[in-house]
């Protein structure tokens with residue numbers, strides 16, 4: 001190998017002072033049916049060549065040759081697709097039912113233990129990219145950067161750092177920043193943008209002045225950061241739309257049967273403007289749809305997949321908090337919300353928003369190892385979304401929304417090799433995604 005490198009350097013005439021490039025290894029995923037993330041039909045008998053961290057070519061058996069010496073990974077019998085995105089996760093929480101206790105007991109371990117464990121669980125579930133919406137600033141950036149540098153395994157994270165809101169809730173100042181006036185709003189957004197966040201998360205904007213909301217959105221856009229906004233209450237949505245928020249989160253409005261007409265009219269007005277690009281909406285819906293099911297059929301809560309990376313004592317504490325899932329305050333209204341979800345999801349869809357897969361992963365009972373496939377399953381099997389649309393809401397569209405579609409989101413030449421493969425036909429049986437056979441991120445195989 002060394003002789004080959006020296007020979008190559010001699011041939012290319014590269015001087016000895018040039019830094020040597022990292023040696024590239026070629027991998028080939030061969031044989032499976034590829035859903036590439038674009039809207040065309042699946043590619044049978046696919047061949048995907050990976051050089052280093054990047055996809056170099058995509059074709060079919062018989063027309064795209066596998067180079068001699070490549071590491072061949074057979075995907076025969078499998079569906080091959082872009083690594084999934086989850087557009088709404090919380091890596092600082094991992095399923096514990098009591099947030100107050102969680103922060104007090106574990107905040108000192110967020111950066112060193114909890115967030116890395118969450119990111120690893122996501123990756124092992126086939127989620128190669130995740131948008132982390134709300135966390136302490138330095139910890140969020142540090143964990144993201146350690147993953148990007150290859151120091152720890154995990155999903156590629158797109159982090160917001162702290163929630164920007166009217167006032168933090170008691171004892172949450174580490175990850176919720178209140179703003180007092182438009183100048184303060186701009187200063188806080190500048191601070192997190194300078195620190196390197198990927199996105200700005202707005203919450204409780206119905207408690208802010210309209211000038212403050214506009215200041216947050218305008219300042220974020222000045223730095224090229226998309227703004228995502230909580231949308232549980234009608235006035236949060238109205239203000240977000242007026243200020244130019246890029247993506248709304250949640251299928252909210254509590255137990256109300258649907259979105260009011262004036263809001264739907266505002267959304268339609270916004271989605272009619274092609275020049276503004278799509279209006280995105282992440283509905284995190286599976287946690288609400290599945291609460292009663294998991295409460296009554298709790299075997300999934302015993303799956304050790306969610307213990308990955310967590311110390312035994314932390315696992316024991318989480319399990320204890322979930323002893324009486326029927327009594328969790330967080331979910332007491334969920335049974336009454338559940339019947340309203342399908343209508344709200346459909347209303348948004350028909351108003352022209354581009355819905356994205358996101359889960360609120362990390363909330364009570366919602367482990368990072370299981371949330372994302374359940375959201376896809378809910379969309380397809382409960383909400384009637386066709387599988388390709390659901391998969392593109394977890395691959396192609398998130399990469400566009402985060403402005404990284406030049407490198408992520410599809411299986412095509414020139415993109416990072418973020419690829420998963422699953423035995424069986426995912427287009428017919430979407431829940432196969434609960435057990436991913438192959439996970440490759442940036443060319444490195446993790447599963």
Ligand SMILES: [Zn+2]
Pocket residue numbers: 088090133360
């Ligand atoms: Zn959330």
